[in-house]
Amino acid sequence: MAVSNSSLSSKKILIDTDTASDDAVALIMALRSPNVEVLAITVVAGNVPVAQGTQNALFTAELCGSSVPIFTGASAPLVRPLDDAVWFHGRDGLGDLGYRPASRTAEADFAVDAMVRVIEANPGIEMITLGPLTNLALALGQCPQLVSNVSRCVVMGGAPCCEGNVAPAAEFNFWADPEAARVVLRSQLPVELVGWQLSRGAAVVNDAEIKSILALKTRFAEFAIRANGIARAAYRTQTGEEGISLPDPTAMAILLDPTLGLVSSEHYMDVQVDSGITRGMSVVDRLGVAGDPRNQTAWADVLKQGRKQKVIWEMDIPGFKKALLRALQ
Amino acid sequence: MRRAVIFDTDPSPDDAVAFLAALASPEELEVLAITTVAGNVPVELTARNARKALELARRTGISVYAGAASPLIRPLVTAEHVHGRTGFDGYELPEPRMPLQPEFAPGAIVELVMSRPAKSVTLCCLAPLTNVALAMAREPRLAQHLAGIVLMGGAMSEGGNITPAAEFNFYVDPEAAARVFSSDASITMIPLDCTHQALLTDERLDTLRAAGTPVGTAFYHLLEWNKRFDRAKYGWPGGPLHDATVTAYLLSPQLFAGRKARVDIECLSPLTLGASVVDWWGVSGKPANALVLRSIDAEGYIHLIFERLLRL
Numbered sequence: 001m002a003v004s005n006s007s008l009s010s011k012k013i014l015i016d017t018d019t020a021s022d023d024a025v026a027l028i029m030a031l032r033s034p035n036v037e038v039l040a041i042t043v044v045a046g047n048v049p050v051a052q053g054t055q056n057a058l059f060t061a062e063l064c065g066s067s068v069p070i071f072t073g074a075s076a077p078l079v080r081p082l083d084d085a086v087w088f089h090g091r092d093g094l095g096d097l098g099y100r101p102a103s104r105t106a107e108a109d110f111a112v113d114a115m116v117r118v119i120e121a122n123p124g125i126e127m128i129t130l131g132p133l134t135n136l137a138l139a140l141g142q143c144p145q146l147v148s149n150v151s152r153c154v155v156m157g158g159a160p161c162c163e164g165n166v167a168p169a170a171e172f173n174f175w176a177d178p179e180a181a182r183v184v185l186r187s188q189l190p191v192e193l194v195g196w197q198l199s200r201g202a203a204v205v206n207d208a209e210i211k212s213i214l215a216l217k218t219r220f221a222e223f224a225i226r227a228n229g230i231a232r233a234a235y236r237t238q239t240g241e242e243g244i245s246l247p248d249p250t251a252m253a254i255l256l257d258p259t260l261g262l263v264s265s266e267h268y269m270d271v272q273v274d275s276g277i278t279r280g281m282s283v284v285d286r287l288g289v290a291g292d293p294r295n296q297t298a299w300a301d302v303l304k305q306g307r308k309q310k311v312i313w314e315m316d317i318p319g320f321k322k323a324l325l326r327a328l329q
Numbered sequence: 330m331r332r333a334v335i336f337d338t339d340p341s342p343d344d345a346v347a348f349l350a351a352l353a354s355p356e357e358l359e360v361l362a363i364t365t366v367a368g369n370v371p372v373e374l375t376a377r378n379a380r381k382a383l384e385l386a387r388r389t390g391i392s393v394y395a396g397a398a399s400p401l402i403r404p405l406v407t408a409e410h411v412h413g414r415t416g417f418d419g420y421e422l423p424e425p426r427m428p429l430q431p432e433f434a435p436g437a438i439v440e441l442v443m444s445r446p447a448k449s450v451t452l453c454c455l456a457p458l459t460n461v462a463l464a465m466a467r468e469p470r471l472a473q474h475l476a477g478i479v480l481m482g483g484a485m486s487e488g489g490n491i492t493p494a495a496e497f498n499f500y501v502d503p504e505a506a507a508r509v510f511s512s513d514a515s516i517t518m519i520p521l522d523c524t525h526q527a528l529l530t531d532e533r534l535d536t537l538r539a540a541g542t543p544v545g546t547a548f549y550h551l552l553e554w555n556k557r558f559d560r561a562k563y564g565w566p567g568g569p570l571h572d573a574t575v576t577a578y579l580l581s582p583q584l585f586a587g588r589k590a591r592v593d594i595e596c597l598s599p600l601t602l603g604a605s606v607v608d609w610w611g612v613s614g615k616p617a618n619a620l621v622l623r624s625i626d627a628e629g630y631i632h633l634i635f636e637r638l639l640r641l
Contacts, residue, residue, distance in 0.1 A: 075469045078401055078462075079504045079596070081511075110467050113436070138466055141397055141459075142433055179402045179504055273402075274597050297599070305404060 010037045012122050013255065014115065016073075017248070018046025018131025018173075019056035020085070020093030021228040026130055026252035027057065028220050029327040031064040033256055039125070040118045041070045042111035046131035046176055047085045048093035050075045053131075056093050058101035063223060070104070073111025073135040077177035085172055088238075090230040097226055112138040119146050126152040128255045129184075130248040132173050133157065137180035140187055147188040152258075156251035157181060158271075158282030160195045160311050165238060167279060171196040174271055175280030181271040185282075186302055191309040192261070193269070194251035195282065198315045203250060204235075204243040209321065213328055221328040246324070250315060253323045260323070263314035270302045284311055332476070332579060333359045333449055335441060337396075337434070338572070339368025339375040339456035341412035342419075342551035345382035347455055347572040349544070350580075350637040352388050357580055361441050361450065362392045364434035368456040368501055369408045370416035372398045375456075378417045380425030386544055386641040389427040396434025396460035400502035408497055411558050419554025420547050435463035439471060447474050451579065452514075454480035455572040457498050462505035465512055472512035479575050482506065483592070483605030484521040485623065492602070496521050499594055500603030507594040516619040518592060519574045520605065523585065527574070527627035528567040529556055536635055544641045573634045574625065580637070584629045587622035591615045 015030060015038060017023045030038050041061065043054045054072045061068055076082045090096040107114065116139050119125055127150055129136055136153075139146060157173035158181070164170040174181040185191065205213070213221045228244045235245045254261045268290050272281040290299040336348040351358045363383070365375040376395040383391055399405045412418065430437065438460065442450045452475055454461055461478070465471050482498035483506075489495040499506045510516065529552055537549040552570070559568030578585055591608035593615075595601045607621055 074466050076466070078466065079508050110436070112467070113433075134466070137402070138463065141399065141401065141463065144398060183402050301404065 010035045012037050012039055012125050014040050014042070014118055014125060014127040016042045016044060016115070016127065016129040016131060016135050017053065017057060018044050018048065019053040019060065020047035020089035021095060021231045022246045022248040023047070023130045024056060024060045024094060024227055025224045025246055026248035027060045028064055028224065029249055029252045029256065029323065031061060031066045031068065032220070032327050036256060038066070038068045039122060040114055041068055042073050042115050042135050043070065044073045044111070044131045044135045045075050045082045046173065047089050049082065049084060052093055054106050055101060058104040058106065059099050062101050062104050063219060069107045071107050071109055071111035071114040074138060077132060077134050078137055078179045080177065083176060085166070088231055088234040094227040095229040099227065111135050112142060115139045116143045116146065119149050123149045124151045125149060126255060128154040128251060130156050130251065132177035133180035133184045134177045137183035140183055150189055152192060152255070153189045154192045154194060154251050154255040155184065156194050156248050158193055158195045159197060160193060160282050160284045161286060162195070162197045164281070165196055169278045170280035171282065174282055178271050178273040178280040181280070182273055185269045185271055185309060186306040188307055192254065193309060193311045194254055196247055198312065199245045199247040199250045200239065200241065202317050203315065203320060204241055204245045206243040210244065213325065216329055218328060224328055249324055250320055253320045254312060254315065257319070257323060260316045260319045261312040262316050264310050264312045266308040266310050268299070268302050268306060269309050331357060331359055332451055333361055333445065334451045334453050334579065335361050335364060335438060336453045337364045337366060337438070337456060337460050338379065339366050339370065340378035340382060341369040341416045342548060342555055343570050343572040344455045345378065346548060346570060346634060346638055347453070347576045349382060349386050349641055350573055350576045350634050352386065352391070353637040353640040354580055360391060362394060362437060364394045364396055364438055364460055366396045366434065366456050366460045367398050367405050368498065369412050371405065371407065372396065374416050376429050377425060378415070380427050380429065381417060381422040384425050384427060385422055385547055392430050394430045394432055394434040394437040397463060400457060400459050401462055401504045403502065406501050412555065417551060420550035422547065434460045435467055438464040439468040442471060442474055443468060448476045451476045452478045453575045453579070454478060454482070455575060457502035458505040458509045459502045462508040465508060472514040475514050477515035477517065478509065479517040479578055481519045481524065481572050481575050483518055485605065485607045485609065485621065487521040487525055489604070490521060494601040495603035496605065499605055503594050503596045503603040506603070507596050510592050510594055510618055517578060517622065518619045519578065519622050522623045523625045524569045524571040524574055526625050527570060527630050528565055529570055530567040533631050534567070540639045542639060545639055548638065570631065570634070574630065577630050577633055578622070581633055584626045584633070585622040586624045587620055589617035590619065590621050591617050592619045592621065
């Protein structure tokens with residue numbers, strides 16, 4: 001079991017991740033956060049193949065001195081082959097600098113079984129997904145009643161009402177496994193969607209902020225910046241923006257401190273699962289027209305099975321940066 | 330050579346005939362387990378029906394596992410209109426007393442297959458392919474480790490039985506079928522084109538009643554009940570016995586004919602959801618991924634299966 005200096009009032013969380021450079025920073029934020037008990041880290045194929053993601057999660061936990069159990073999960077999306085993002089994060093997902101766990105190894109159980117077990121044993125647990133939603137979709141299939149035990153499910157994914165990153169219409173996590181994203185968004189889980197757009201613009205860690213992070217001179221700060229080296233260059237190529245964009249840490253910051261989500265609203269949502277130009281597109285019924293008669297055919301299942309999910313539109317950016325700096329101290 | 334098999338099934342009577350005929354053939358087949366899934370009826374009922382059939386045949390040593398309660402990404406569609414509310418309407422069988430194993434069926438499939446030598450276990454799939462897709466999600470090496478998959482599902486030129494375009498098993502979980510057909514497994518597909526050629530006429534069914542055994546009597550009534558639906562729907566002199574074709578193929582492949590072809594499953598269009606698109610003439614340029622059986626020796630098939638079933 002996880003060893004932490006937990007108190008009775010500590011927040012119990014489960015993290016599902018396709019651990020690459022920005023995931024690793026998010027893991028540090030959770031593992032080094034007081035009053036947070038990370039009960040399990042489950043790894044899924046996404047940014048990198050699942051075996052590599054597991055190694056990266058183990059390395060990051062080791063760096064934090066955490067003995068949180070880490071489980072390997074799905075090695076491919078629900079239906080499709082894996083199309084990873086090593087072009088963005090480096091071949092090993094951590095900037096190709098040779099970060100490798102010294103001694104820790106993954107638990108034997110399949111991550112989905114572990115996820116089911118941990119959620120069943122911890123009513124009220126909060127969870128966060130940082131990768132494609134394959135593991136969570138598999139867990140919901142295995143044990144549909146899980147939803148009633150989860151008090152918050154923060155999902156880093158989608159590009160609600162804006163452009164995507166890996167495709168013009170889609171963010172990577174939803175694009176990589178759109179079927180799994182659909183399962184989650186059509187479930188009764190209390191989702192809080194942290195889309196890719198929240199980590200852009202002013203939320204990008206700029207050159208001055210990178211300097212002040214490095215000035216902390218901790219192993220966490222150094223790792224966070226160096227592991228994101230390839231991602232930093234790839235982000236510049238992709239968006240023209242300078243600095244390090246950290247989608248997973250923005251989601252983690254909001255999980256750890258819900259007040260950082262400044263503007264949000266609740267809507268029915270769905271994900272496009274075709275393979276054409278809108279594959280993986282997160283579609284938000286922002287104007288509430290899904291129930292109109294003309295939309296019956298397309299939206300009936302969403303309205304019947306799903307619920308309105310929270311979409312976070314604006315984040316407290318200075319608050320996020322403070323939380324980041326605190327975690328890397 | 331004795332072949333190890335696992336039946337993945339959503340028991341209505343034709344499923345039960347399939348695995349009981351296998352259990353009655355110990356010289357050819359070793360049944361490692363029966364895994365159940367939601368399909369014809371919800372998974373609680375399929376897990377119960379499997380055990381009812383095993384107890385009827387006094388084969389209570391076989392492990393039965395329950396698996397997925399719903400398809401990978403869609404709500405469950407069932408077939409009570411064909412098989413009745415319980416999936417086993419038409420003959421009252423006692424509530425089963427043999428236990429259901431605690432493990433999740435896809436995990437059990439992985440364990441049973443991976444703990445044995447490569448290419449030694451054949452999966453016999455009689456239902457929506459959810460459990461198989463979930464097992465492949467748990468263990469990426471599963472498909473290659475299997476000797477093969479023999480499945481009842483799909484339709485090529487026959488048209489569908491649940492929608493104009495789709496056969497029931499593929500329609501219920503098209504994404505699972507797509508995943509299985511895109512795996513490395515060696516697949517033999519027995520579509521409606523085959524099963525609709527072998528009907529349970531009154532004369533054929535009567536051999537079950539005439540046997541006078543508990544198994545014969547029970548399945549006479551169960552299949553007779555089923556047949557009413559098919560008679561009304563198709564205007565045929567009897568209903569098909571879909572799933573037992575899988576067992577017949579394992580016992581006697583010369584009863585069937587077909588060829589290797591590319592098969593892809595439609596997952597998007599509402600009109601043709603779950604349709605199995607068979608590239609019979611090789612016009613796609615894609616490599617074949619299944620042996621598709623299109624014809625069957627009906628007389629030989631029914632004779633073989635009933636002869637085995639009545640050994641119990």
